[in-house]
Amino acid sequence: xxxxxxxxxxxxxxxxxxxxxxxxxxxxxxxxxxxxxxxxxxxxxxxxxxxxxxxxxxxxxxxxxxxxxxxxxxxxxxxxxxxxxxxxxxxxxxxxxxxxxxxxxxxxxxxxxxxxxxxxxxxxxxxxxxxxxxxxxxxxxxxxxxxxxxxxxxxxxxxxxxxxxxxxxxxxxxxxxxxxxxxxxxxxxxxxxxxxxxxxxxxxxxxxxxxxxxxxxxxxxxxxxxxxxxxxxxxxxxxxxxxxxxxxxxxxxxxxxxxxxxxxxxxxxxxxxxxxxxxxxxxxxxxxxx
Amino acid sequence: xxxxxxxxxxxxxxxxxxxxxxxxxxxxxxxxxxxxxxxxxxxxxxxxxxxxxxxxxxxxxxxxxxxxxxxxxxxxxxxxxxxxxxxxxxxxxxxxxxxxxxxxxxxxxxxxxxxxxxxxxxxxxxxxxxxxxxxxxxxxxxxxxxxxxxxxxxxxxxxxxxxxxxxxxxxxxxxxxxxxxxxxxxxxxxxxxxxxxxxxxxxxxxxxxxxxxxxxxxxxxxxxxxxxxxxxxxxxxxxxxxxxxxxxxxxxxxxxxxxxxxxxxxxxxxxxxxxxxxxxxxxxxxxxxxx
Numbered sequence: 001x002x003x004x005x006x007x008x009x010x011x012x013x014x015x016x017x018x019x020x021x022x023x024x025x026x027x028x029x030x031x032x033x034x035x036x037x038x039x040x041x042x043x044x045x046x047x048x049x050x051x052x053x054x055x056x057x058x059x060x061x062x063x064x065x066x067x068x069x070x071x072x073x074x075x076x077x078x079x080x081x082x083x084x085x086x087x088x089x090x091x092x093x094x095x096x097x098x099x100x101x102x103x104x105x106x107x108x109x110x111x112x113x114x115x116x117x118x119x120x121x122x123x124x125x126x127x128x129x130x131x132x133x134x135x136x137x138x139x140x141x142x143x144x145x146x147x148x149x150x151x152x153x154x155x156x157x158x159x160x161x162x163x164x165x166x167x168x169x170x171x172x173x174x175x176x177x178x179x180x181x182x183x184x185x186x187x188x189x190x191x192x193x194x195x196x197x198x199x200x201x202x203x204x205x206x207x208x209x210x211x212x213x214x215x216x217x218x219x220x221x222x223x224x225x226x227x228x229x230x231x232x233x234x235x236x237x238x239x240x241x242x243x244x245x246x247x248x249x250x251x252x253x254x255x256x257x258x259x260x261x262x263x264x265x266x267x268x269x270x271x272x273x274x275x276x277x278x279x280x281x282x283x284x285x286x287x288x289x290x
Numbered sequence: 291x292x293x294x295x296x297x298x299x300x301x302x303x304x305x306x307x308x309x310x311x312x313x314x315x316x317x318x319x320x321x322x323x324x325x326x327x328x329x330x331x332x333x334x335x336x337x338x339x340x341x342x343x344x345x346x347x348x349x350x351x352x353x354x355x356x357x358x359x360x361x362x363x364x365x366x367x368x369x370x371x372x373x374x375x376x377x378x379x380x381x382x383x384x385x386x387x388x389x390x391x392x393x394x395x396x397x398x399x400x401x402x403x404x405x406x407x408x409x410x411x412x413x414x415x416x417x418x419x420x421x422x423x424x425x426x427x428x429x430x431x432x433x434x435x436x437x438x439x440x441x442x443x444x445x446x447x448x449x450x451x452x453x454x455x456x457x458x459x460x461x462x463x464x465x466x467x468x469x470x471x472x473x474x475x476x477x478x479x480x481x482x483x484x485x486x487x488x489x490x491x492x493x494x495x496x497x498x499x500x501x502x503x504x505x506x507x508x509x510x511x512x513x514x515x516x517x518x519x520x521x522x523x524x525x526x527x528x529x530x531x532x533x534x535x536x537x538x539x540x541x542x543x544x545x546x547x548x549x550x551x552x553x554x555x556x557x558x559x560x561x562x563x564x565x566x567x568x569x570x571x572x573x574x575x576x577x578x579x580x581x
Contacts, residue, residue: 115450137458144462151461152454157531158464180465 002087003049004205004238005073006105010046010082012068015039017080027260027281032063042068044262046082050206055232055239057253057270059246059285065262066242070208072110073240074127075117083108089205091123122153126199130211132191135198138184142174142194145183149201168197172227189220193227200231207239213248225251246289250274258282295364307391313360314392319343323361323516327507330518335480336448337431337515345511352385352410353511355427359389359408362423362507369397370404375412375554375571382410399574411474413495415553415575418504420521426489428510431517433477433487453485456528464533476535479526480519488525494537494554499525545570548579 013021018037025034025041032040043065050056058066071077073084085105092098095116098106109120126149129135136145146165147155155161166176172193174186183191192212199207209228213221225248232239232252241252249256249270257267258279266279277283306312313320319341326340345353363369369389373382377399385408386397398404401414408425418424434444437455447453456477463470474490478499488496489508499506499519506519519525529535544551546567553575555568570576 114446118450118452140458140462141465144458144465147461148454148458151457152452156457156529158461159532161461162465 001051002104004052004054004087005050006083006085007049007073008047008083008085010043010069010072010084011041011080012043012065012072012077013039013041013080025261026263027265030261032065032261041262043072046259046264048257048264048267050238050240052205052238053232053236054255055241055253057249057256058240058242058259059244059249059256060259061244061285063261064259066244066259067210068262069259070127070210070240070242074125074208075109075114075121079110082110084110086120086124089124092120095119118152122149122202124202124205125208126202126204126206127208128192128195128199128210128212130214132183132188132195135195136183136191139182141180142169142183142186142197143179145194146198146201149198153202164201165197168200169194171200171231172197173223189216189224192216192224196224196227196231200235203235205238207237209239209241209243211243212241213243213245221248228252246274246286258285306394310392312393313363314345314388315343315357315360319357320361323357326516327358327361327518330507330516331505331520333484334519334523335484335486335517337517339514340516342511342514346388347384349512350429352381352408352427354509354513354516355408355410355425355511356385356389356509357511358425358507358509358516359406360392362425363389363393363395363406365393365395367395367405368403369395370399370401370407370574371397371409372407372412372414372572372574373410375414375556375575376573378573400578401572401574411490411492412554412571413491413498415570415572416578417498418502420503422504424504424506426491426506426508428487428489428508428515429512430475431487431508431510431513431515433475433485448484451483456485460528460530464530470529470533470535473538477528479524479528481523482526485528486517486519486525492538492554493527493535496525496527496535497537501525540568543568545576548576550576550579 016037017039020036021034021039021041024036025032060066072079086109088099088104098116100107143162143165146168147161150161166179169179170176174190174193183194213224243249253270256270256273257264260281266282274286277286323340326338330338343357345356371382371386373379390397401416406423410427432444434447434456437459438444460470474492475487476493476496477485478488480486501522503521505521508517527535540555543555547569550570553570553572556571558567558569
């Protein structure tokens with residue numbers, strides 16, 4: 001099977017940057033901050049493949065570059081270096097220059113124009129943030145939030161959009177009768193599920209989950225995770241799950257990467273990483289689980 | 291044809307106020323405004339920044355339109371100025387007097403005779419021709435301001451044709467009120483690309499912009515923007531497949547003065563009897579029908 005997404009040598013740094021940045025930061029130096037030029041290296045040399053219908057986990061402590069990684073892949077931030085190529089998709093064939101060569105993979109999407117990046121995002125990607133305030137417009141109705149991506153993808157029929165919103169809200173267990181209420185009236189768990197419905201509105205191939213269950217109580221967490229698992233199977237999604245909670249990773253992910261100070265220190269099958277951690281940091285992480 | 295005339299300085303006539311340049315603003319400023327106009331015409335619906343000059347009227351009172359008119363007007367032009375369709379309102383009268391005192395240009399109230407029409411908030415009822423230019427005064431040139439307060443962000447949205455938030459606003463209107471509630475300044479898509487603010491004209495006038503024979507120029511003096519719709523350009527109001535755009539409904543009403551049932555009507559309440567009357571908002575049109 002061919003990977004859906006191929007990421008190579010992704011780097012994001014904040015600051016002027018110098019030739020010594022790479023060697024003076026990272027887990028070995030125990031810092032993100034280059035002592036020569038003061039640059040923060042948030043993410044460095046991250047490479048991985050994401051296969052169709054696969055769930056890849058990213059764990060690490062805060063500041064390890066997990067969320068940076070998601071922001072780069074979702075085109076919210078501009079990567080300093082690296083490449084992001086995508087398997088040829090029939091829905092994107094009409095976009096000029098994206099699949100210019102005859103090969104099965106797109107050109108580097110990180111170097112595509114903002115317009116093209118948004119087209120790719122609207123057609124293929126969904127994202128669920130830790131904080132619903134980032135992903136939702138709180139004074140716009142729940143149905144409107146779901147419809148926003150559809151409008152971006154060129155839908156212009158109110159009836160059809162409402163049908164689609166109702167269908168997704170039902171799937172994510174939001175009562176359809178509350179569809180026209182703004183999400184600020186909802187509880188945290190419900191807001192999170194509206195976010196998931198929004199992320200699924202354009203039938204994405206890739207879903208980014210950034211700490212989705214943090215801040216929810218345990219029973220609600222379990223329901224959200226259950227929902228995500230069902231949706232993965234139903235929509236044949238590929239997911240990138242960012243979490244610092246090993247329980248979430250164990251439950252959802254087939255493969256896992258462990259990040260520290262902006263580098264991937266270990267990656268492999270989730271079971272293997274949790275049972276037999278190799279890197280010192282991973283061992284610490286697994287052992288410090290309650 | 292006209293471009294050559296504009297480039298040569300018009301002979302100063304004795305009608306012009308002493309001590310002032312023809313058209314009040316200096317030749318350098320006119321040149322800049324004309325260049326902005328050319329760019330605006332070349333990119334229909336795109337807001338071109340320009341250096342708005344000081345004028346004897348305050349910004350926000352029609353200075354954008356006024357500067358366009360002053361940069362274009364030639365001695366042989368015939369000028370019409372209207373405010374909400376009316377030739378006789380204070381704003382229109384003052385602007386007309388000012389322009390004719392600094393250019394000596396002839397004025398008219400008949401739409402068909404005018405070559406340049408400066409207007410606030412209305413497009414004349416009579417169909418404009420290829421020989422006519424309509425100059426609209428614009429208070430808020432940014433159609434997306436309603437959904438996004440930041441200028442930097444709205445420029446990015448225009449640049450990337452990222453209009454989902456404007457559409458979401460209309461969607462929410464329909465969900466909450468069953469209809470789009472924008473009565474004037476109804477956003478339009480120009481030439482299939484930019485979303486543009488047509489200035490505060492009523493919805494009634496929006497279809498007149500589509501594939502029109504005349505040139506429309508929009509000037510926002512306070513916001514320092516110029517934009518344009520060239521002749522024969524597609525101008526489509528934002529609408530949904532199942533909620534189409536509609537204009538104001540004057541069914542059963544007619545102008546008490548000229549009897550017209552095909553014009554945009556103003557409601558007038560008689561102070562003494564408390565009765566409601568309707569009269570044409572376009573006074574030039576009404577006068578022609580009464581004559």
